[in-house]
Amino acid sequence: MTGEAFTPKRCGLVGGGVIGAGWAARFVLNGHDAVLYDPSSDSRARAEAILTMARAAWARLMPGALPPEGRLLIAATLDEALDDAAFVQESLPEIETLKCDVLGRIDALLPASVPIASSTSGLLPTRLQAGLRHPERFVVGHPFNPVYLLPLVEICGGAQTSDETKETVAAFYRAIGMQVLHVRKEVDGxxxxxxxxxxxxxxxxxIEEGVATTAELDDAIRYGAGLRWSFMGTFLTYRLAGGDAGMRHFLAQFGPALKLPWTKLVAPELTDALIDRVASQSDEQAGGVTVRALEGLRDEALVKIIRALATVGPEGYAAGATLNAFIARNAGKATDEGTxxxxxxxxxxxxxxxxxxxxYNGHMTEHRYLQVFGEATDNVLAVIGAGRDYVAAGHSFYTVETHLRHLGQAHDGMAITVRTHILDADAKRLHLFHTLTKAGDDAPLATAEHMLVHVDAVQGRSALIPESVATAIAALRAAQSALPIxxxxxxAVVMPRRP
Structure with missing residues (x-):
């Protein structure tokens, strides 16, 4: 196991509930084969349904940035799921004896070099690894539902977990778009x-005291603190509440309230009456909307929140920054992109x-064509050595003229492709022509012609294209020399005049 270089092609998954199937979807969408074993009769249908939802969510979350998919495979036995697996994620029910038994079987079947991660939401890793022959390769990797959209994963090692295992698994999770939170000390939950x-x-x-219903409690969160929690959490929020003096002032002002008997953190007994009350209020709150429909609303909301956070600040903020970093790492991995x-x-x-x-007409809206062509230009610049690192170093290409033609219609869910022809270049300029088509079709839906000028962003003026980039441009032009203009x-956009 070697940290950043660890890129397992085949991942074994044991347990195919909502969490296990969510892991499978995230692995598949990142180009890894996911081999899932679960003895339940509906495991295949559940895994395929969750993959379908995940695929739709990712298409909205990262249009144009998806790498080629891996395969979702359903194993008939545990042995089959583990065969040739380079990484294993266990997502069984939270029953310690069950987990220990199955983890022991997994440990016995795998080479010692293969990491084993458990999705447990609170069982201590030291207890789970106690009976393993190779406890050093076991770690907790606790995700959150839906696994394919929420980036947080808690990593917690047991007493015998090696630092190498924690680093390797953390690097793998980051590579598939997750935000790793290392749990410093073992603690229940x-x-x-x-x-x-x-x-x-x-x-x-x-609820037990009749103070509020399930709907009112959820409203207290989603219309208030929950909106802040999505990007700032509790402690940074309270720092702002302290004004310019920060957290010390907040604690001095509101700290005494901690002595007041506001909260009752000892849960009431789950009597039949309380269970009935919570369940009936929850049914009323759902208003007849199915779980699958609620999952769709949840995914749509999460996609829009994360995408919005990706536009905050220079690099995105909170989950948006994680998304941007993931897209940057995967630049050019989409099917045929950059080739x-x-x-x-x-x-x-x-x-x-x-x-x-x-x-409103059911077609791709106008400004999205410009967005797609702009991202295509960025990918061309990356191919010639003028990508993100180049821009960060102080140079860039600025688009100074654009001409778009709309020739057809793109619809929801349509796979589309952009191909680019470098028409010309000189010491400071780059002339591009993009053609957008339905994937697998040559008929253009739209075209865009761009003129770009190379600039020194620090000086704020045009500058000569450096030799390395100019050489890459010349090589591309040579490769495209046989293409028709x-x-x-x-x-130009003109309106013919009648004589």
């Missing part, structure tokens, strides 16, 4: 679930039309 448990206990007490075919064709963008790109190249 780890970190996030302990916070959630405190809120859950207080909520049950408020030059034998005939010189350069595929510069590949993705799927997202539902939020659709206008697009008939629309150089066309």
């Amino acid at each position: 780890f970190i996030a679930d302990r916070l959630l448990e405190a809120l859950w206990r207080e909520g049950l007490w408020l 030059v075919a034998a005939d010189g064709t350069l595929t510069s963008w590949h993705g799927t039309v997202s539902p939020d790109w659709i206008d 697009p008939e629309a190249a150089g066309r």
Whole structure:
């Protein structure tokens, strides 16, 4: 196991409930084969349904940035799931004896070099690894539902877990778009679930006492603190509440309230009466909307929140920063993206039309075409050595002129591709022509012609293209020399005058 270089092609998954199937979807969408074993009769249907939801969510979350998918395979036996697996994620029910028994079988079947991670939400890793022959390769990797969208994963090692295992598994999780939270010390429930448990206990007490219903408690969160929690958490929020003096002032002002008997963190007994009350209120709150429909609403909301956070600040904020870093690491991994075919064709963008790109006519809206062509240009710049690192170093290409033509219609869910022809270049300028088509089709839906000028961003003026980039441009132009010049190249927007 070697940290950053650890990229397992085949991942074994043991347990195919909501969490296990969610892991499978995240692995598959990152290009890994996920081999799932679960003896229940509905495991295949559940895994395939969750993968379908995840695929749709990712198409909206990262249009144009998806790598080629891996395969979802359903194993008939535990041995089959583990065969040739380079990483294993266990997601069995929270029953310690069951987990220990199955983990022992997994440990006996795998080479000592294969990491084993458990999705347990609170069982201590030292106890789970106690009977293993190779306890050093066992670690907790606790995710949150839906695993394919929420980036947080808590990593907690046991007394015998090696630092190498924790680092290797953490690097793998980061590579598949997750935000790793290392749990410094073993504690029941780890970190996030302990916070959630405190809120859950207080909520049950408020329901038992007739203070609030399930809907009112959820409203108290989703219309208030929950909106802040999605990007700032509790402690940074309270720091702001302290004004310019920060946290010390907040604690001095509100700290005494901690002595007041506000909260009842000892949960009430779950009597039949309380269970009936919570369940009936929950049914009323759902209003007849199915679980699958609620999952769809949840995914749509999460996608839009994370995408919005990706636009905050220079690098995104909170989960948005994690998304941006993941997209940057995967730049060019989309199918054929950044590749030059034998005939010189350069595929510069590949993705799927997202539902939020659709206008009132049911077609892809105008500004999304410009977005796609802009991202295609960015990918071309990366190919010639003028990508993110180049821009960070103080140089860039600025688009100074654009001409778009709309020739067809792109619809929700349509896979689309952009191919780019470098028409010309000189010491400071780059002339590009993009053609957007339905994937697998040559008929253009739209074209875009761009003129870019190379600039020194620090000086704020045009600058000569450096030799290394100019050489890469020349090589691409040479590879494309046999391509015909697009008939629309150089066309201007004009309205013919009648004589």
